Amino acid sequence: MLTPVQSAEFDRLYLGHHAWLQRWFCxxxxxxxxxxxxxxxxxxxxxLKQVEQHHFTTPHFYLLHIAKGLLVDHWRRQSLEKSYLDALLLQEPSQTSSLEVQAILLETLLEVDAMLDSLPLKVRKAFLFAQIDGLTYREIAELLTVSERMVKKYMASAMMHCLQYKRSMEML
Structure with a gap:
């Protein structure tokens, strides 16, 4: 909960930067x-971040930092949606799911993408090589130029991350 002082600061920030930020996004x-x-x-x-007062001294930079992250997320989502819709177009009409099922699948796909994106690069690669490509840990180790033991650590880390991510999403 914002204090009256924080609320007044936020109101001033919103009123002073809303139009500029919207033009930037546009x-x-x-x-x-x-x-x-x-x-x-x-x-x-x-x-939601309950920003400390000192961030309000450079609001353009701080708002731009948040905005750029949201823009990247927006573009990633658009790209994923386009790929999904392109894949649907390749299906036979008799195999196409209802719009409701398509929406649920797309939302699930976006959640999986967000979860995978939050993994470190080598952990993500190891996980995808194992889950999507069906590679053995030895094959993954060769591709990533790491030991087989490190691949096992990557996989354990990825599995733990998946569980934690799922739990955090259930709490929302």
Whole structure:
């Protein structure tokens, strides 16, 4: 909960930077509706972080830092959605799921992508080589130029991360 002083600071920050941030998003996206959504998301993220007062001394930089992260997430989601929709177009019409099932699958795909993206690069690669490509730990070790024992550690780390991520999502 914000104190009255923090609330007044936030109000001043919002009123002073909202239009500028929305114009910035609009230039990047070319869509006023998406720009408005991401602008709001930026300020919501700021509220949720319960930012320390010193960040308000350089609001442009701090808001831009949050906004860039949201923009990357937006583009990643768009790319993933496009790939998913392209894959659906390749299916036979009789095999196509209902719109509701498609939406659930896309949301699940986005969650898996977010979970994998938060893994360190070599851990993510090892996990995907094992789960998607079906490679053995020895084959993965050769590809990543690490020991087989390190691949086992990567896999244990990835599995633990998956469990923790799932638990954190269930709490929301």
């Amino acid at each position: 230039k990047k996206l070319g869509c006023t509706f998406q720009a408005a959504d991401l602008t709001q998301d930026t300020f919501v993220r700021l509220l």
